[in-house]
Amino acid sequence: MVHGLLVRVVVKDPAFIDATFVPEFSRLYWHSNAAEKDTLTYELHRPEAADSATDAERDEASRTLVILERYTNAAALKDVHNHSEPFKGFGAWIGEMIGAGNIASVKVEHLEEIAVPKPAADSGEAEKAAADAPAEVVAATGGDPNGILVFAGARPGEAPLYMQHAEEVGQRVAALGRRLVYGGGTVGVMGAVASAADKAGGKVLGVIPAALAPREASGAPVGEVVVVDTMSKRKDIMFSNASWLVVCPGGIGTLDEFFEVLTLCQLNAYRCRVGLLNTENFFGPLLAMMRHLVAQKFLEAETVDALVVRNTPGELFEAMESANDLVAVGFAKNLKW
Template sequence: MSRICVYLGSREGNSPAYRQAAQALGTVLAERGHTLVYGGARIGLMGELANASLAASGNVIGVMPDHLVEREQAHFGLTELIRVPNMHERKATMAANADAFIAMPGGIGTFEELFEIWTWGYLGLHEKPMGLLDTEGFYTPLLAFLDNTVTQGFLAQTTRDMLLDAATPEALLDALESQLR
């Protein structure tokens, strides 16, 4: 099956819904036979996602730069933990090991990863599906901003349409899987 890269927070956020969504996504990825590729941490939403996938007998690949192994508290119970020398290698390794991308709620690192992989798609460096898991409307303001960027003439509708979104893990995976076939 496919390898799905998930970008998400190393913190849990203020709503229990974010933790629940990470657990649900990890479970459904494993149940559908997908391998999870993510940043390799055992804390925050990252840890919840990985643990849920592992608990559902899924394969989980973590990618973490050496200098963050201690800082982010690497998850050593994964199917595979790939250690890389820096953040650039981390992002490139995650992208090379993925067939699709999902961004869950997170902070500045999640946003940076999302916009970089979307830019790579726009530039034709990959043709892999990408989506936002809009848990509790977390990404709704961003989606409105992006739609306004189209309206204002700074973003083509075809580029905006590359970024899928759904409120549940199942609906988002359905949309991504339809593009993987």
């Protein structure tokens, strides 16, 4: 039986939340999501005051945080999570903050799952859709396939313009009112994209494998983060949530993701618009290699020609607006998956 927990923390000063609490909570958050296999949910939320709320209620809401926890069973909480070093360290820090007056109160509420039976009869369509979709996709997406997926490196790279352009990409995604979908890291080029989108008021969905969280995530998470156990699940969720792909400078992982999208589109298993942000001619050698593949009859020219390649974020996003999706050509047009 799933065991749940709601922890309600009220601080004295709203500024304490982002300046101190969230950074301190970060290690426990990432450890719980990445290293505890029986932790189903470990999230930090801010309550939203109702439109009819009084000034006092709005003030309390601005000073309140809610930690939502779900475990496969009570033992996963008591015997594993509560005995972890990050939990012990955070618990000691909470005690210090209460003593110093920075935290006004902490209320813990245990939740018992109620088994809800299926309705006696229905059309079966919703049940079939839920069964066909990976659980992580259903939980994370909210049913929005129109995000903008960005592939980018977990390192800043050599040229300063890589990070500058990354920030502009995040800002432009937010300005379009579309959700940024990315690999969930908070460092390097990908982290710059996500942070900029978040600061600009955009929605952000990050998807990160548990094994990569310690390497690619540092500090507080950005937006909504889904932690998965495999790279393939990461890609499944990202692909299902986007109709545009923007590829920024990055390493082998970025190129792997880019070529998987090309492969799926080429085989009629996926379709989206694909743009390369060619900062400092980063993708010039790669494009030359792809043209070589065309010349040697290993690749259709239509696939390369469909790529939108521009040198600046402004030029790229303008061109993407009127671009065509990358689709299968030749025999692959008729493939059914």
